[in-house]
Amino acid sequence: MTALVLAAAAWIGVAAAAPTFWTVATQTDFLKGDVEDLSIDSDGRIFLGPTASLLAETAAPFLWRIVTAADGTIWAGSGNEGQVLKVAPDGTLTTFFDSPELAVHALALAPNGDVYVGTSPDGRIYHVAADGTSRTFFEPGAKYIWAMVVDQKGNVFAATGDKGVIYRISPDGKGGPFYSTNTSNAVSLAIAPSGDLIAGTESPGRLFRIDQAGKGFVLLDSPYREIHAVRLAPDGIIYAAAVNDASGGADRPAERITPEPPTQPVPSISTEITAIAVVDSPVQGAATPTTPRSPRRTGRGAIYRILPDGLWDVMWDSGDDAPFDIVIEPSGSLLVGTGSEGKIFRVSGEPARATLLARAGARQVTALWREPSGRIIGAASNPGKLFALSSAPAQTGTYDSDVRDAGTVASWGVIRWRAAVNGGRVEVFTRTGNTSTPDETWSAWSKAYTNADGEQIASPNARYVQWRAVLSGSAAPGPVLTSVTTAYLPRNLRPEVTSITVHPPGTVFQRPFSTGEMEIAGFEDSTDGRAPNQAAQAQVQQSPPLGRRMYQKGLQTFVWRAEDANDDRLQFDVFYRAEGETSWRPLRRALSDSIFVWDTTSVPDGTYFVKVAASDALSNSPATALAGELESTSFDVDNTPPRIEIQPARRTGGRTTIEFVVTDAQSPVLRVEYSLDASRWRVVYPKDGIPDSRREEFEVTLDESESARNVIIRATDAMNNIATAVAEVRTAK
16 A cells, blocks of 8 residues: 655645646746746746846857956956967957967966966966967966966966965066965965955865965865855955865866876866866875864855954855856845856845846856956856856846656646736746657647636646746836746556565564554454455555564465555455466455455465455546556465374384374475373474475384373474374383
């Protein structure tokens, strides 16, 4: 009497005779779908958002870093070709610098408008003039250059790996180690108004404040693997984007950096944005505190807020989205670029709440930049592209829901939604198919549904359904969509009896929580073939609760398991037949428990089978109800004791010999014993040495030291039936 609970977490547990309602109404629900030019706030509202307009689409799979000039020129560091791309104010895309290395993770503007370029591996820093001429500016001897900043004096600070050293280079290109973080990689940098350096590291994920004398202090020892980005607000608050490493996946952008520069580097994607094959190892002479760290978080990332007095908190836990970069808006809210779905969130308020602002049309938003004009530009990876967020909401936006799995082919009901039109328009469409991912085999999008109170879904019956909402409006505040509900009725599937356990004869179980006299689970003294307690047909359970094991001769216990893919309530009929017969006879009908105890004394000895039929009629109409059945293995019914045939005693010299034969019509002779005038029982083995047949021959020999008037013989068969007989003899010493 069990039901298979469907794996989809969003299933609503109702009987198959009633429709299932799929409602999308929360931010978590809406974030499972795809948006274009729409925003989703923390209250689960969808409204027109900024457009992520394309500035340039590149051939590079990864864009890592961007900087801009006052005139609107954009430079972007890329991989896996190790190029710096330039987008002029008129939108022209050119290759500004082509390095011999594979990746450009670090860019910084020089005071005169030139560009510093940090490359990896075999980390080098290049000075590239405005006209594109370049020279090697500094070679730190590090493998990776992850980030660079320039202070007011023109000094360049470079965060490197794989030894976590930060270098300071003067404007003339001379420099050396400034601070060793004693981590695997120093990956992010910022300069405070005081001139102090703020640095984030990887393995472990720590945030340092380093004064101008090179004295470091750990501001944050996070449970995350990496502090990927650092931003300083005008009020002195530091915001840090922390991410976890997920090596081997494809959700985070990275490039495989090989020790030897290949002639034709091939892009590959893993989940590590900072470094590949970076190994944690003990360091000597650590200059930072080594206090016990909290367990590493299991989420993708978080935004930390560190106050000027050193207190910090987790401002926002990003959940399944890894935060890669931050922009601080004039209002104090944060824009956060994330992966693995290219989402841009606005995080604001106290406590902070996140609004999905836009999608970039790529897997990861790796860098964000706010221009002096207020325009937000960004770099994305997979594919590599540059985009800009519009300052005004789009006039039309589209939302495609997650794909809903009905579990089987379903009949569709109505679709309805709740929205505030606000002078705009909301249209909803549907499509269906029988593959989990929409493809060319799916139906086309339906006509637009316009009645928010509900319209019959026009798409053909199928297993999967998806809906689309299109919001249009030209004046603020524009339409707002708050929920969509879809009704469907899954086609009834046949229940399945997956197993039948035939317990050993006589094995029964006490009914749990019984009161008064001992009650046996699954046993009712009824012979009318009906279940005695119809009111007990209630909650379906996976297996019956069984109490203490007991023995009751003549009873046979059967326990079974059944599943129903529709989560229907099940009831069971039990039938039996003897070996050689073809027709089934009912034992019990309409059982609600998946256990039955049969009093086998009601039938002749023999070999039998039982069959359990599971029906979902309790949850379906008579026309749609289905049944599934399973036949058990064979088992013996034997309630007749063995027969003992004793031959006359035979005396030879001083010995007396008694021969006898034990036979059983149904089961093997299991044990034979004898007693002399009711003394202790003694085991006797058959002449062939093994008690394994239905007929066994025995011989008992008494010598002169043993005397008895009677020899009592007791025989037990495999079904625990016992027979006794007496052989009258007299032996003498």
